[in-house]
Each structure stands twice: as structure tokens, then as C-alpha cells.
Amino acid sequence: MDAANDVDFQDVAVTDLALQEFTPDPVRSMPLVVAVRRAIGAVREETRALRANPTADLKIFEYGKSQALLDLSRARTLVPPAFYSEELREDIAEFKEVLDENVGLLQLHMNAVTEVVGMMSRTMIDYESDGTYQAPFPERAR
Secondary structure (H helix, E strand, O other): OOOOOOOOOOOOOOOOOOOOOOOOOHHHHHHHHHHHHHHHHHHHHHHHHHHHOOOOOOHHHHHHHHHHHHHHHHHHHHOOHHHOOHHHHHHHHHHHHHHHHHHHHHHHHHHHHHHHHHHHHHHHHHHHOOOOOOOOOOOOOO
8 A cells, every 4th residue: 555545534534524413303204104105005995906806907006006106206315214203114114014915915816817828828729729739648558
């Protein structure tokens, strides 16, 4: 190391820096609280619809969830984590639970759709096939 470039950080004055102590701030957290609660509502609506009618058209929920994501993104930039109020932390924990439930239900439906599509594909292939390329059935032992 070059002696001219060595910096003793203990000698650097920090008087120009204003150190701020961050504490939870319910007022400053409010935009994010509102956004998280709106997102919880949007996800819960979709989950309720899926439970009530497994064949529900989810397109109508797409806009609400997209808008909630946009609101969350914007509010997140306004509220640093150091200012998260206890109320916000509780809402975030609830949002995680609501999302987990929604994702589980959507995954269940996607698995069912995949299974039905697989059966339909096999049925169509079997129907259109003349048997030329199918493996022959083994003959019974005599």
C-alpha cells in the first residue's frame, strides 16, 4: 500500500454528517399500510371467488391485483423499513398469510388443469391414431 493513500478512518471528522435515529412512525408508515391493506383485500377477493366457484374467471381479479402491486411499489419507496410501525408489520405478516393461502389454492387449480389437459391430449391422440405406431399388446401365455 502507498503511504500517501492510507487513510486513518479514526482521524476523519464526522461532524458534517447528521446521524438520524430511525424509530417506527405510524404516520409515516400510513401510505404503505393503506397499500398493504388494499392488496390484502384484492387477494382475498380472488381467493373467495376460487373457493366459491373453482371455474371462476380470474381475469376480473387481474386488474385489482395489478393495481395493488403498483400501489405497493410506490408506497414502498416512500417508507423506509426503519420507519415501519408495528401496525404495518402486523399487516405485512397478514398479507404473507393471505398470499400463501391464495398461492396454494391457485397451485391446486393449476395442477387440476394440467391433469385434465393431459387426459384430453391422450384421448385426442388415441382417437386420431389408427394404431400403426402403438406398441403391440403382449400375447397371453398359453
